[in-house]
Amino acid sequence: MNSYYDYIVISCNDATNSPESILVVLTVNPSSPASGDTVRVATVAGKPGNQVVVPVYFYNSKPLGAVVVPLKYNSSDLVCDSVSYIGSRVEYVGLKVGNINPLDKTILIGVVTLTEPSVPPGNGLLANLYFTINQNAPQQTVNLDTCFIPPQSYLVFVDDAAMEIKPHFIQGHIIIGDMLYGDPNNDLSVSVSDVIYLISYLFKGGSQPKNYYSGDVNCDNKVSLTDVVYLINYLYRGGLPPIG
Numbered sequence: 001m002n003s004y005y006d007y008i009v010i011s012c013n014d015a016t017n018s019p020e021s022i023l024v025v026l027t028v029n030p031s032s033p034a035s036g037d038t039v040r041v042a043t044v045a046g047k048p049g050n051q052v053v054v055p056v057y058f059y060n061s062k063p064l065g066a067v068v069v070p071l072k073y074n075s076s077d078l079v080c081d082s083v084s085y086i087g088s089r090v091e092y093v094g095l096k097v098g099n100i101n102p103l104d105k106t107i108l109i110g111v112v113t114l115t116e117p118s119v120p121p122g123n124g125l126l127a128n129l130y131f132t133i134n135q136n137a138p139q140q141t142v143n144l145d146t147c148f149i150p151p152q153s154y155l156v157f158v159d160d161a162a163m164e165i166k167p168h169f170i171q172g173h174i175i176i177g178d179m180l181y182g183d184p185n186n187d188l189s190v191s192v193s194d195v196i197y198l199i200s201y202l203f204k205g206g207s208q209p210k211n212y213y214s215g216d217v218n219c220d221n222k223v224s225l226t227d228v229v230y231l232i233n234y235l236y237r238g239g240l241p242p243i244g
């Protein structure tokens, strides 16, 4: 866990209390939760015609006999090509599920341990999902949410004692476009470095974002402090993704 400190300075010629400084403290939480089993789908960006890889991560506090993660995506402008467990925490498990249903836009992933050991407690990769974005896909943000897939698949972990655990779920997104919203430092990912970049631009005379509107994450046609707050909410408080 890290904390970043900075000051916002507001000046006004006629004010007796000018300039006024406000200390801003940004605390970055660790990616693995301190408690609470979780499934987290990553947010990635891609251009029309390209393939993107969306990692799905999970955290479990107890040994697990089974993991079931049904997913749904809400766009016809991309297709899921394949599911890969290579390099994941469950690669050793024999029974792995990777059912892709392009009509319903659902993907069922998960594992069931049989004769092999249970999945030990830990945090890391469950699977990688490969998507191809259509050549003529318009700019948009695609949601990757969990769902119910008939006849009986819902988001669940099953522990060694055959008890169900309902994990917390964090949605992922595929941001389609030539410019990635929320990426003012233009390194093709949305992270705390973009928050620092915006603060630097707005308050410390730093460079303007190369793609100016990549910093306009709340989509009100200007880059301002509200975009900084919006981005922090998205990254650390479960807020909405950059709108675009």
Ligand SMILES: [Ca+2]
Pocket: 182, 183, 184, 185, 186, 187, 188, 189, 190, 191, 193, 194
């Ligand atoms: Ca960035």
Ligand SMILES: [Ca+2]
Pocket: 215, 216, 217, 218, 219, 220, 221, 222, 223, 224, 226, 227
């Ligand atoms: Ca804005």
